[in-house]
Amino acid sequence: MASLRGKVGLLYLAPALLFVGVFVLYPLVQLVIMSSTSASLLGGDEFMGWKNYTKAWDDDTFWQALWFTCKYTLYITPILMVLGFALALLTSGATRLARLTRGVVFLPVVIGLGTSSFLWIGLFDEQVGLVNKLLQDTGIISQPVVWFVDANLGLWAVIISIVWKVVGFGMLLFVASIQSIGVDLYEASMLDGASAWQRVRKITLPLTYRTILLTTLVSAIGSMLAFEQFYIMTAGGPESETFTSVYWIYQNSFIYFKQGYGAALSLIWLAVVFAGSVVHLVLARRETDA
Amino acid sequence: MSAAARRRALLGAAICVAVIAVMLFPIVVTFLSSVKTPAEASASPPRYFPSELSFENYLKVFHYQAGLLTYLWNSLAVAFLTIGLCLVLAVPAGYALARFQIPAKETLFLVLLSPLMIPYQAILTPLYLMFASLGLANSHIGLAIVHTILQLPFSVYLMRNSFEAVPRELEEAALCDGCSSLQALWRILLPASRPAIVTLVLFAFIASWNEFLAALIFMSDETRFTVPIMLVGVRQGHFGAVDWGALQAGVVISILPCLLIYLLLQKYYVSGFMTGSIK
Numbered sequence: 001m002a003s004l005r006g007k008v009g010l011l012y013l014a015p016a017l018l019f020v021g022v023f024v025l026y027p028l029v030q031l032v033i034m035s036s037t038s039a040s041l042l043g044g045d046e047f048m049g050w051k052n053y054t055k056a057w058d059d060d061t062f063w064q065a066l067w068f069t070c071k072y073t074l075y076i077t078p079i080l081m082v083l084g085f086a087l088a089l090l091t092s093g094a095t096r097l098a099r100l101t102r103g104v105v106f107l108p109v110v111i112g113l114g115t116s117s118f119l120w121i122g123l124f125d126e127q128v129g130l131v132n133k134l135l136q137d138t139g140i141i142s143q144p145v146v147w148f149v150d151a152n153l154g155l156w157a158v159i160i161s162i163v164w165k166v167v168g169f170g171m172l173l174f175v176a177s178i179q180s181i182g183v184d185l186y187e188a189s190m191l192d193g194a195s196a197w198q199r200v201r202k203i204t205l206p207l208t209y210r211t212i213l214l215t216t217l218v219s220a221i222g223s224m225l226a227f228e229q230f231y232i233m234t235a236g237g238p239e240s241e242t243f244t245s246v247y248w249i250y251q252n253s254f255i256y257f258k259q260g261y262g263a264a265l266s267l268i269w270l271a272v273v274f275a276g277s278v279v280h281l282v283l284a285r286r287e288t289d290a
Numbered sequence: 291m292s293a294a295a296r297r298r299a300l301l302g303a304a305i306c307v308a309v310i311a312v313m314l315f316p317i318v319v320t321f322l323s324s325v326k327t328p329a330e331a332s333a334s335p336p337r338y339f340p341s342e343l344s345f346e347n348y349l350k351v352f353h354y355q356a357g358l359l360t361y362l363w364n365s366l367a368v369a370f371l372t373i374g375l376c377l378v379l380a381v382p383a384g385y386a387l388a389r390f391q392i393p394a395k396e397t398l399f400l401v402l403l404s405p406l407m408i409p410y411q412a413i414l415t416p417l418y419l420m421f422a423s424l425g426l427a428n429s430h431i432g433l434a435i436v437h438t439i440l441q442l443p444f445s446v447y448l449m450r451n452s453f454e455a456v457p458r459e460l461e462e463a464a465l466c467d468g469c470s471s472l473q474a475l476w477r478i479l480l481p482a483s484r485p486a487i488v489t490l491v492l493f494a495f496i497a498s499w500n501e502f503l504a505a506l507i508f509m510s511d512e513t514r515f516t517v518p519i520m521l522v523g524v525r526q527g528h529f530g531a532v533d534w535g536a537l538q539a540g541v542v543i544s545i546l547p548c549l550l551i552y553l554l555l556q557k558y559y560v561s562g563f564m565t566g567s568i569k
Contacts, residue, residue: 005390005391005471006390006391006392006393008390008471009386009389009390009391009392010386010390010392011386012382012383012385012386012390012471013382013383013386013387013392013398015378015379015382015383016379016380016382016383016402016442016446017383017398017401017402019375019379019438019442020401020402020404020405020439020442023417023435023436023438023439024404024405024408024413024439025401025404026416026420027413027416027417027420028408028412028413028416030413030416030419030420031412031413031415031416034415034416039419041419087309090302090305090306090309091306093302097303097306097307098302098306100306100310101306101309101310103556104309104310104313104314105309105313106560107313107317107549107552108313108316108317109563110496110548110549110551110552110559111500111545111548111549112499112500112501112502112518112544112548113500113502114500114502114518114521115500115518115521115541115544115545118518118521118525118537118540118541118544119316119317119320119538119541119545120316121525122320122323122534122537122538122541123316123319123320125532125534127332127334128331128332128333128334128336128534129336130319130323130336130338133335133336133338134315164313164316172560172563172564173564176564196298225409225411227411227502227503228502228503232522232525246411246503249411249412250414250503250507253414253415254415254418254507259415259419262415263415263416266411266412266413266415267412269412270408270409270412273409273412274407274408277406277407278407281403281406281407
């Protein structure tokens with residue numbers, strides 16, 4: 001009887017398993033096979049062994065893109081986490097203003113990454129953009145900044161837009177974590193004469209440590225997948241300095257039609273991201289079990 | 291309240307107001323630019339407020355190439371197919387994981403979560419070739435399949451959790467009355483899991499509506515563009531000159547559904563977000 005019920009259960013599970021098998025795992029196998037061929041949308045399916053990989057080894061733009069993606073991740077992750085945590089401290093209270101602020105900060109999270117990039121490209125434009133106007137009106141700059149002719153300025157423009165778009169993500173998780181800390185702990189520490197900063201350091205930070213760690217990982221993995229913001233805002237320029245890994249893979253696979261080569265690049269990049277995801281999953285599951 | 295505490299509360303309130311202003315600035319000025327006249331929207335230096343109200347930019351987007359309605363229809367069709375696929379796959383899977391003794395259950399669960407570890411960006415090429423040979427390239431259902439890959443782990447996780455939270459007694463009583471397992475799912479578990487279903491539908495809609503890369507690759511035929519891909523064309527404009535007013539009107543149109551959902555169904559959205567993002 002139990003085994004019959006098990007079979008019934010398997011039947012319920014089968015469609016989803018089949019779906020993942022056909023549309024995720026099978027394509028992954030295909031990707032591995034393709035990476036050893038000269039596959040192209042224009043035809044050609046020759047076996048090339050490791051040639052695509054040795055080519056990738058010498059592909060300066062690929063390594064530059066991978067490094068640029070890491071650099072972007074290393075810049076933006078601490079900003080997102082520190083700002084997100086500060087906003088969580090600011091808005092974790094139950095006052096109406098705190099809740100309103102939380103709602104407004106989270107709002108851009110529901111906007112698409114593509115759409116928000118189109119929104120910001122207008123704001124950063126040196127001719128019609130209101131970012132320059134605002135900075136000039138407030139006296140921060142005297143001349144309009146041309147944001148996308150310089151790789152560094154372009155990177156910072158993208159970072160500003162993405163921080164605006166996703167800072168609410170970390171904030172919301174931190175708020176939940178902070179709110180789960182008992183009020184009595186704070187009250188006791190206040191009686192002991194601890195300052196606000198001491199309370200944050202000695203109580204809030206240690207007790208939200210796991211959430212911070214997991215959110216940092218989720219956020220960093222997300223940044224490693226960056227594509228839209230650079231495709232739309234910098235177009236990889238100037239001089240392919242702001243290509244990210246996904247962008248360069250896209251460029252090879254769908255603009256240059258070098259699918260086989262793109263597959264090899266995908267697998268190398270996948271190995272990097274996969275390592276991060278596994279760490280995240282292991283940590284997250286350990287937390288649920290505990 | 292002591293004077294120091296009062297001062298701190300006041301400072302906190304001031305920072306809150308500043309934060310709200312900074313966060314709303316981009317959306318508000320984009321909206322304001324979208325109702326400028328096309329000439330004023332492209333004027334340099336720009337102004338914050340329109341000197342006269344004009345909907346010409348929206349009219350332009352409405353008539354852009356195949357027409358806004360075509361692009362809206364594509365986006366909606368793909369989103370609804372994604373919602374349907376997610377429900378059809380995740381509800382039974384969540385049920386199986388929550389209620390049945392299945393050999394190697396946790397391993398199978400991990401298989402269903404595997405799209406979290408294998409970003410879809412990596413497998414778009416083989417998927418594209420597969421869809422091209424199946425005649426699914428440039429089709430709503432093809433893109434919906436890709437969007438379902440994105441949403442399936444979250445959906446399964448959500449349904450499993452929600453079904454597990456329903457007391458077993460309810461279902462056992464139903465089974466004793468001669469219900470099959472399917473009837474128990476339909477009559478007991480699904481009605482008890484309404485909030486999870488709402489959350490699943492919301493997330494599937496928003497994810498699909500917003501998705502960019504797969505739509506860019508799979509929908510190469512102009513009449514099949516979704517709204518975000520339409521924006522790529524609007525931005526390129528004619529003869530290389532960007533039509534800023536039209537682009538900003540397009541951005542507003544693209545943001546609007548998500549904004550409405552967020553404002554109306556914030557409760558479901560935020561709770562789903564909390565369950566899904568960390569674990």
